[in-house]
Amino acid sequence: MTELTLRPFFWRPTNLFPEKRIASRTHDGITDYTYHEFGTRVRSLVGALLEREFGPGDRIGTFGWNHHRHLETYFAAPLSGAQLHTINVMLGDDDIVHIIEDADDDVLFVDPGEPLETIERLWDDLPVETVVVMADSVPETDVDAIAYEELLQKADPIADNEFPHLEEDYPAGMCYTSGTTGRPKGVEYTQKMIYAHAMMVMTPAGLHIDETDVVMPVVPMFHVNSWEFPYAATMAGATQVYPGPSPEPADLLELIEREDVTMTAGVPTVWINLLEHVDEHGGDLSSLERIVVGGSAAPEGVMRRYDEEFDVTMEHAWGMTETMSIGSVSRPKSTMEQWDSGRKYDKRKKQGLLSPGLEMRVVDDDGNEVDWDGRSVGELWVRGPTVITEYYNRPDANEEDFHGNWLKTGDIVCVDDDGYIEIIDRTKDVIKSGGEWISSIELENALIAHPDVVEAAVIGVPHEKWQERPFACVVTAADANPSETELLEFLDDELEQPKWWYPDEIAEVQSIPKTATGKFDKKILRDQIDSKYQQ
Structure with a gap:
């Protein structure tokens, strides 16, 4: 029996679609080449890795943006x-050092510019001996x-008969969670898991990618496996377009116009910014x-503008690092074709129908399944061939996050009678800003470390562009009155996090509402903050 590995994903496009193209924006401009040339370069890179005795048991770390060299890796x-x-x-x-140490990477493939500067700054703390600069x-x-x-x-390109024998249970991929509570946790994927997930994503019930598509993944290749686009789009033989380092709206528009992009993907902030750019400068x-x-969810107004002004459909998807990304996609069923647009948008705004191959439960606090009635809420549990059942090097996390082969996602959801998932909240009160995670607990602990702060609570508040931003409430000591600027400067010294983690506003309050057990009642706090902004 043939093993389920990535070999067919490489063989198919390089043999059946050798003339199809890959376009890539890099620090040096646009690179444009065919799947045939892609195949030769991948064979050369495999040869180079084997010559340096990298193979089963070794980890190849990457630290870069979306471009053809990253795809080859x-x-x-x-x-x-x-x-x-x-x-x-x-x-x-701090998290970067932890992740590279925990994974024990053998070599790092790093982009020039800021990524290389980061590795250079941290070099003395890293176990890696060799860096490959992707340039x-x-x-x-x-x-x-x-x-x-x-x-x-x-390196010499290896021949077909020189590829190493692969087994479907070999570790083939690894990605760390974003560390919403505590340290990021390692998630490993086997050859078989990547095979199954990419096939799932290609199907009409997934993202429906085929060789007629021109696909531009804006979701970073360093984040949640780029939602599986590198493997699924390649297997399909689709034309691919990679937007390169830190793409701005003008860069994305230029690539859409230049390459006739048909399908793209990323967090809502990207598409809000693109709309604003087109409004101001025009574009095709x-x-x-x-x-x-x-x-995070795209605002309905943004969805409608793309649909009504540009005939572009926005499709919500849900997934996690632990599910290899895409776990559901939202689009109306064929039986809803005659519905009016309002009813259809009500469905499209949700996280949608579970991907083929996965199963789900929605469970209350007592472990009982709740009804699919669009009102009853509970935690979403999922399982399937692309869902992990443990974390790398973290046996302590397993009982809390798994129940047998069920993953406890931490998403509080309701499911309607058509089977559409709608996420209501996160169990950990995590804040999502522009698609990236921010830990409210870490911000709270840092604020409380200030000598004049007695209590601190951080919640996410809606933001027009970033969907959600941190808002901090602090109770200060008697006769103390630290300014917002002082507290932000303190966070700068206390936290080892990028500045976009910092709260947009820090408000001094008399007290923070608490539950009966003494915990901060963030639901009440959110209601209070919402009332303030609605006045």
Whole structure:
């Protein structure tokens, strides 16, 4: 029996669609080449890894944005039998060091610019011996580095019969959660899991990717496996467009117009900003058919504008690092075709129908399943061939987050009688800003460390562009009156997190509402803050 591995995902496009293209925005401009050339370069990179004795049991870390070299590494690492470990470049220094140490990466593939500068700054604290800079040449640096293109030039492309034997249970991928409470947790994926998830994503019940699509994943390749686009779009033989480092709305619009992009994906903030750019400068979105959004819900007004002004459909999706990303997609069923637009939008605003191959339960605090009536709420549990059942190196987390082979997602949801999931809240009160996680608990602990702060609670409040931003309430000591500027400066010293973590506003209050057990009652606090802004 043939093992379920990534080999067919590489064989199919390079043999059946060799003329199809991959376009990539890099620091040096636009790179444009075919699947045939992609295949040769991946074979060279596999050869280079094998020559350096990287294979089963080794981890290949990546620390970069969305471009063709990162895509090649997505394939070459697991095709060599090694494990690809994507690292979020937007994390704070402390989390980056922890993740690389915990994963024990053997080599890092790093983008030039800020990613390389970060690794250079942390170099003395990292266990890695070698860095591959994903560029034509290595800029001046103190780390032991080789240029990606030099690595390929020195290697011979391996032949079909020279690929290592792969088993479907080999570790092939790794990604860490965003560390909403405590340290980020490692999530591992086997060859078989990646195979199953990419096939799931390709189906009409998933994201329905086929070879006629021109796909531009804006969701970062370092974040939740780029929602599986690198593998699913390649397997489908679709034309691919990668937007490169820190793309701005003008960059995305240029690529959409230049490449006739039909399908793209990213957090809602990206598409709100793109609308504003088109409003101000104009632009042609006529090729675009679909935008997949996740990380947070897109406002209905934004969905309607894309639909009514540009004939572009926005589709909500839900997923987690623990589910390999996409776990549900929202679009009306065929039986709803005759519904008016209002009823359809009510469905499209939800997180949708569970992906093929997955099962779910919605469970109350006592472990009982709740009704699918659109009103009863509970925690969403899921299981399936693409869902993990444990965390890497974290046996302490397993009892809290898993029940047998069920993953306790931490999402509080209700399910309507058509089976559509709607997320109501997060059990951990995590804040999502522009698709990235911010820990309210970590912010609270840092604020309470200030000598003049007695209590602190942080909640997420709605934001026009970022969907949600942190809002802090503090109770100060008698006769103390620290300014907001002083508290923000204190956070800068106390936290090892990027500045976008910091609250947009810190309000001094007389007291913070508490539950009967003495915990902060954030539901009441949110209601109070909402009332303040509605006045």
